[in-house]
Amino acid sequence: xxxxxxxxxxxxxxxxxxxxxxxxxxxxxxxxxxxxxxxxxxxxxxxxxxxxxxxxxxxxxxxxxxxxxxxxxxxxxxxxxxxxxxxxxxxxxxxxxxxxxxxxxxxxxxxxxxxxxxxxxxxxxxxxxxxx
Amino acid sequence: xxxxxxxxxxxxxxxxxxxxxxxxxxxxxxxxxxxxxxxxxxxxxxxxxxxxxxxxxxxxxxxxxxxxxxxxxxxxxxxxxxxxxxxxxxxxxxxxxxxxxxxxxxxxxxxxxxxxxxxxxxxxxxxxxxxxxxxxxxxxxxxxxxxxxxxxxxxxxxxxxxxxxxxxxxxxxxxxxxxxxxxxxxxxxxxxxxxxxxxxxxxxxxxxxxxxxxxxxxxxxxxxxxxxxxxxxxxxxxxxxxxxxxxxxxxxxxxxxxxxxxxxxxxxxxxxxxxxxxxxxxxxxxxxxxxxxxxxxxxxxxxxxxxxxxxxxxxxxxxxxxxxxxxxxxxxxxxxxxxxxxxxxxxxxxxxxxxxxxxxxxxxxxxxxxxxxxxxxxxxxxxxxxxxxxxxxxxxxxxxxxxxxxxxxxxx
Numbered sequence: 001x002x003x004x005x006x007x008x009x010x011x012x013x014x015x016x017x018x019x020x021x022x023x024x025x026x027x028x029x030x031x032x033x034x035x036x037x038x039x040x041x042x043x044x045x046x047x048x049x050x051x052x053x054x055x056x057x058x059x060x061x062x063x064x065x066x067x068x069x070x071x072x073x074x075x076x077x078x079x080x081x082x083x084x085x086x087x088x089x090x091x092x093x094x095x096x097x098x099x100x101x102x103x104x105x106x107x108x109x110x111x112x113x114x115x116x117x118x119x120x121x122x123x124x125x126x127x128x129x130x131x132x
Numbered sequence: 133x134x135x136x137x138x139x140x141x142x143x144x145x146x147x148x149x150x151x152x153x154x155x156x157x158x159x160x161x162x163x164x165x166x167x168x169x170x171x172x173x174x175x176x177x178x179x180x181x182x183x184x185x186x187x188x189x190x191x192x193x194x195x196x197x198x199x200x201x202x203x204x205x206x207x208x209x210x211x212x213x214x215x216x217x218x219x220x221x222x223x224x225x226x227x228x229x230x231x232x233x234x235x236x237x238x239x240x241x242x243x244x245x246x247x248x249x250x251x252x253x254x255x256x257x258x259x260x261x262x263x264x265x266x267x268x269x270x271x272x273x274x275x276x277x278x279x280x281x282x283x284x285x286x287x288x289x290x291x292x293x294x295x296x297x298x299x300x301x302x303x304x305x306x307x308x309x310x311x312x313x314x315x316x317x318x319x320x321x322x323x324x325x326x327x328x329x330x331x332x333x334x335x336x337x338x339x340x341x342x343x344x345x346x347x348x349x350x351x352x353x354x355x356x357x358x359x360x361x362x363x364x365x366x367x368x369x370x371x372x373x374x375x376x377x378x379x380x381x382x383x384x385x386x387x388x389x390x391x392x393x394x395x396x397x398x399x400x401x402x403x404x405x406x407x408x409x410x411x412x413x414x415x416x417x418x419x420x421x422x423x424x425x426x427x428x429x430x431x432x433x434x435x436x437x438x439x440x441x442x443x444x445x446x447x448x449x450x451x452x453x454x455x456x457x458x459x460x461x462x463x464x465x466x467x468x469x470x471x472x473x474x475x476x477x478x479x480x481x482x483x484x485x486x487x488x489x490x491x492x493x494x495x496x497x498x499x500x501x502x503x504x505x506x507x508x509x510x511x512x513x514x515x516x517x518x519x520x521x522x523x524x525x526x527x528x529x530x531x532x533x534x535x536x537x538x539x540x541x542x543x544x
Contacts, residue, residue: 017522023534040541041541045526047525069455070455
């Protein structure tokens, strides 16, 4: 199975790797939402953190960490790139199929894009929960 | 010495054909092209002579008589013939009935044994799938403990293809012979690399394959004991009655000749090769263990083939790791590409957690592996594991003192 150029680019040089602090630190911050999806026993864990500009309601920055295959890492990279500068509602609109298309994911790797979509939604929900 | 990339370290999957094997095969395409079954002209006689020479080479590798060798299309077919053929031959009751006889095998066998065993279950046989201990070694005691009055067949692989662990084959054979139970061993990873003597080692049926021993794909053999006791199987492929009726089909003469040559080369070079591979693997294993923390070798530390190493690299996913070491070809126990997302059933049967099974690599060395290639692999893997850990949320959690097993993960 050969991977697309886009996928290899995002795998070899992923964008926005990192976090805004330790698990304990980000938990205390109202401007940060954290989504952790997947499970080690399934071979994929994605952690997505979003930093929201609370005056504009836009995602000003996003960071990810990923335990998973090349497609999972590339999907996370694409997700963080796409959500930056978007409002929460706009970010909620991102579909896994968009990521599949962007990276030309083969059928067996579609679950990686689902995980990326889920991580965006989980991070937004976490932010909203902190700010209600 | 120059290094040609990519480096091939997946010799348990298949091997490069030895150039000496190719050379032996070539005349069989254009000169010795007769059908060995043609008894009335020189084309047939020449082909028959070539096949007989190969049969002797194959027999010699395992301490058998040439008449005890049945050529097959490979170990999968051999295992099907051994299990289904022996079960049918030694069944205690006719087809259509239940309790037709008891068969013992193990959970971490190759699918080419497990699937025929499951088929036999559906055909009225009882099958015990022994659960291996953490080191993967099936002992004679374990087999003895599972024996029943109606046990007719035991099938235990000699060495495991994913972890290289070596089962107690000679002792298991002795347990079987004490009770007049037929003993089959899938020796695909063992034969050609380790000394084999079917009489000393108490084996009735032994199957192996050409492409794991630097021979061509699509050819293999089954040893079928002729004396003490005389063992028989029911043919699974019927037709022209070749191979004394046990396996019909016009023989694949080029394949058989290549297989024979591959067996001969293994007979000659096995001893020195075994020491060389063990030294290389030891270097690989020690270097990786020294330069990377949170690693574990899967399978028995010593009772293991010299050319296979299965290692789990904590907090890093195997498939992502393989992609990061793209100039080094290996295998992983992470089956992320399969629809089920289930990792290696072999590692699972040993009690290796699913997370560590997803983090495993199988690295298998071979005749053409050089020290420069091992050095390159050590460097690449060390870099890749450290790199991927900087991307791994599990690694962060571990460093923050969070127990990964305590988290309520939402499986997808």
